[in-house]
Amino acid sequence: MFLKSKEIAYTGVFMAVAVIFIILGGYFEGSTLFLLAAASFLAGVVEKNFSVAAAAVFCIGSTFLGILLAPQKLYCVTFAVFCIYVMAAEFLENRRMSLPSGKRAAGIWAIKGLVYHVLLLLSLFFAGKLFGFEGILKGRWAAALSQYRILFGLVLFACAELFWLVFDRAYLFFQRHYGHYFLWREE
Numbered sequence: 284m285f286l287k288s289k290e291i292a293y294t295g296v297f298m299a300v301a302v303i304f305i306i307l308g309g310y311f312e313g314s315t316l317f318l319l320a321a322a323s324f325l326a327g328v329v330e331k332n333f334s335v336a337a338a339a340v341f342c343i344g345s346t347f348l349g350i351l352l353a354p355q356k357l358y359c360v361t362f363a364v365f366c367i368y369v370m371a372a373e374f375l376e377n378r379r380m381s382l383p384s385g386k387r388a389a390g391i392w393a394i395k396g397l398v399y400h401v402l403l404l405l406s407l408f409f410a411g412k413l414f415g416f417e418g419i420l421k422g423r424w425a426a427a428l429s430q431y432r433i434l435f436g437l438v439l440f441a442c443a444e445l446f447w448l449v450f451d452r453a454y455l456f457f458q459r460h461y462g463h464y465f466l467w468r469e470e
Contacts, residue, residue: 290333293467294341297325301345302352305362309355319358320450323365324457327373331458332467335374342366364402369454371398376455399447 304322308315322345330338342363349359375391 290337290467293332294329294337294344297329298341298345298348301325301341301362302348305345305349305353305358308358309353315355315358319362319365320453322362323369324454326366327369327454327458328462328465330370330373331377331462332465335370338366338370338373342370360406364406365450368395368399368402368450371395372451372454373458376458395451396447399451403443 301322304318308318308322311318326338326342326345329341345366346359346363349362350356353359372395375394
């Protein structure tokens with residue numbers, strides 16, 4: 284289960300790139316989600332090349348280094364959650380062929396949806412415990428929206444679902460079109 288030295292070196296290079304993306308996300312606020320997603324896609328590359336354990340080491344190491352070096356520490360938590368989803372998605376994509384053909388897509392989407400929604404609920408729970416939602420809901424805009432709570436909740440729910448679909452499709456697109464550039468080649 285231990286990583287070989289070449290695997291460690293390969294994973295370390297990707298960790299450095301991921302940490303650079305995390306740090307850049309703190310400086311280019313408009314591109315934060317893009318940079319954090321790109322950094323997390325590297326977890327899928329590591330998993331595809333080596334193993335889930337190597338991807339977990341990548342995620343933990345990159346998150347730890349990001350916390351030490353990044354100006355926005357909470358972006359590291361977002362990165363870690365993205366990595367967990369990417370590792371689950373890659374694991375499921377690798378196991379796709381073991382499912383009966385009629386249940387492949389539906390089963391994988393159901394499991395990925397479950398993983399996404401559990402991560403989303405955990406994130407909301409911990410954000411509420413750490414920061415409280417009262418501070419967020421005291422603004423002028425929140426007072427104006429309080430008349431439309433159900434509509435506001437539906438819009439937030441729709442945005443969360445849309446984000447999931449875009450993130451998942453972006454990761455699959457990345458692996459399908461660019462993943463072969465990152466394949467490990469033994470020499």
